[in-house]
Amino acid sequence: MSRRSYVSVARAEAATEKKERVIQAAARFLREADSITAFSLEAVAKAADVTRLTVYNQFGSRRGLLEAVFDDIARRGRLVRLNDVMAEADPWKGLDWLIAVFCDFWGSDPAVARLHDAMAIDQEFAQALLERNERRRQSIEELVARIAGEQVPPADRRDAVDFIFALTSCAMFRMLAGARPVAAVCAIITDAARAAIIRIEPANSDAK
Numbered sequence: 001m002s003r004r005s006y007v008s009v010a011r012a013e014a015a016t017e018k019k020e021r022v023i024q025a026a027a028r029f030l031r032e033a034d035s036i037t038a039f040s041l042e043a044v045a046k047a048a049d050v051t052r053l054t055v056y057n058q059f060g061s062r063r064g065l066l067e068a069v070f071d072d073i074a075r076r077g078r079l080v081r082l083n084d085v086m087a088e089a090d091p092w093k094g095l096d097w098l099i100a101v102f103c104d105f106w107g108s109d110p111a112v113a114r115l116h117d118a119m120a121i122d123q124e125f126a127q128a129l130l131e132r133n134e135r136r137r138q139s140i141e142e143l144v145a146r147i148a149g150e151q152v153p154p155a156d157r158r159d160a161v162d163f164i165f166a167l168t169s170c171a172m173f174r175m176l177a178g179a180r181p182v183a184a185v186c187a188i189i190t191d192a193a194r195a196a197i198i199r200i201e202p203a204n205s206d207a208k
Contacts, residue, residue, distance in 0.1 A: 015058075018048075018050060018054065018058070019058050019068075021048050021049075021050070022044060022045070022048045022050060022054070022055055022058060022059075022065070023065075023068050023069055023072050024048075024072075025044055025047040025048035026039070026044045026047075026048075026065055026066075026068075026069045027069050027072065027073065027109075027111055028047065029043060029044055029047055030069065030111040030114055030115060031109075031110045031111045031114060036114055036115075036117070036118040036121075036122065036125075037118075037121060037122055039062070039066075039122075040062060041055045041056055041059075041061075041062055041065065044065065062124060063124055063128060066124065066125065066128050067128060069111075070115075070128065070129075070132060073109055073111055073112060074105075076108070076109065077104070077105040077108040077109060077112070078101075078104070078105075079101065079105055081097075081101050082098065082101060082139060084097075085097045085098045085101060085139070086139060086142065086143075091143045091146035091147045092147060092194075094143050094146075095140075095143045095144075095147065095164075095190075095193060095194070095197075096190055098139060098140070098143065098168070099167075099168055099186060099189050099190050099193060100186050100190075102136070102168045102173070103173060103182050103185055103186040103189065104182065106170045106173040106174070107173065107177065107182050112170060113170060113174060115129060116129065116170045116171065133169070136165065136168060137161065137165045140161050140164050140165055140168070141157075141161050144157055144160050144161050144164070144197060145157060147197050148160070148197060148200055148201060149202075151202055152200050152201065152202065156200040157200065159196075159200070160196045160197050160199070160200050163192075163193075163196045164193045164196055164197075167189045167192055167193055167196075168189065168193075172189070173185060173189075176188060176189070
């Protein structure tokens, strides 16, 4: 390896290490700061012991840094499992699995709950989270459509999707958790979600 190549590799490794340090400092800030509204490039730079310019060069903006932190939390919370969920041939099993993945995720990191709390007071946090939650809604829509079929009126499918979307939210998980173990919360949500779909299936239409 030439001297120039060695220097380039060393610089790239140093930049990667610094980027990871900033992301972890930002995540700690979200978990531990007295006020989440104090989250800024300057505050995170200080926590990571780097300059604000370093953070800006790595992420471009506060929103860019937030997205990187969200991605890291999602990776550590193994949301990548959703790819397998949506590939599941049996949509009922896929729905159960989706619920289990999100129950596990909501309880995996204190930063997740704090981020959702921040939605009420910080528009930038709110927008970033709303976009990510929309992906959850889209997955639910696909699963409900596969289970219910096209013969179920769109309005009925939409009602089921909206209900399951609410059931699988961080807020619902936190309300149900309390002294309950994650498995018990997951079972409650799964039963309710299945009931919402069974209610709109054609075979049950006469009972409505």
